[in-house]
Amino acid sequence: MTTFDLRTLRLRPSDERRIDREVDLQPLALGGQEYVPEPQTVPTALTVAQAVGGRLLTLRFQTRLSGPCMRCLAPAALDLRIRATEYDDEEAGKRPGEDTSTIYVVDDVLELSQWAHDEVALALPEQILCKPACAGLCPDCGKDLNVEPHTHEDVTVDPRWEALADIRDLLA
Numbered sequence: 001m002t003t004f005d006l007r008t009l010r011l012r013p014s015d016e017r018r019i020d021r022e023v024d025l026q027p028l029a030l031g032g033q034e035y036v037p038e039p040q041t042v043p044t045a046l047t048v049a050q051a052v053g054g055r056l057l058t059l060r061f062q063t064r065l066s067g068p069c070m071r072c073l074a075p076a077a078l079d080l081r082i083r084a085t086e087y088d089d090e091e092a093g094k095r096p097g098e099d100t101s102t103i104y105v106v107d108d109v110l111e112l113s114q115w116a117h118d119e120v121a122l123a124l125p126e127q128i129l130c131k132p133a134c135a136g137l138c139p140d141c142g143k144d145l146n147v148e149p150h151t152h153e154d155v156t157v158d159p160r161w162e163a164l165a166d167i168r169d170l171l172a
């Protein structure tokens with residue numbers, strides 16, 4: 001897990017600093033499947049802007065998640081571009097009941113991996129697909145409908161069977 005000690009910056013009000021950090025990203029669980037960031041460590045740009053009594057934190061990075069398509073289970077990938085901001089209220093503890101401070105700063109240490117992970121989770125679409133128009137698996141026979149498009153709905157009766165049915169009716 002990657003963390004960053006904000007005290008090392010020694011910022012004064014109105015100072016702003018950009019820090020480039022490699023951040024470890026954990027795999028994400030979605031719809032019972034696991035999606036793995038590739039690579040597992042992403043380069044991020046963290047900007048810390050010091051205000052009086054607080055810091056504005058901005059985190060930017062790009063990542064690619066790999067995992068199974070939610071319709072057909074073929075390999076799928078998702079590219080995400082993240083830009084997130086948090087406010088670290090350094091006086092949060094002094095005003096009880098008014099805590100809007102970020103949860104990612106604990107004792108002046110920024111939990112970069114946790115923050116990045118949560119932002120990726122928030123940015124996920126409802127479905128991760130191998131392609132937008134993935135046809136999925138046949139609900140009747142389980143075959144991949146992208147490879148073998150077919151339906152089972154219109155079961156057309158072979159005319160020869162109709163003839164047999166007529167005979168069966170006669171025998172009945």
Ligand SMILES: [Zn+2]
Binds near residue numbers: 069070071074130
């Ligand atoms: Zn698919």
Ligand SMILES: [Zn+2]
Binds near residue numbers: 138140142143150151
């Ligand atoms: Zn089928």
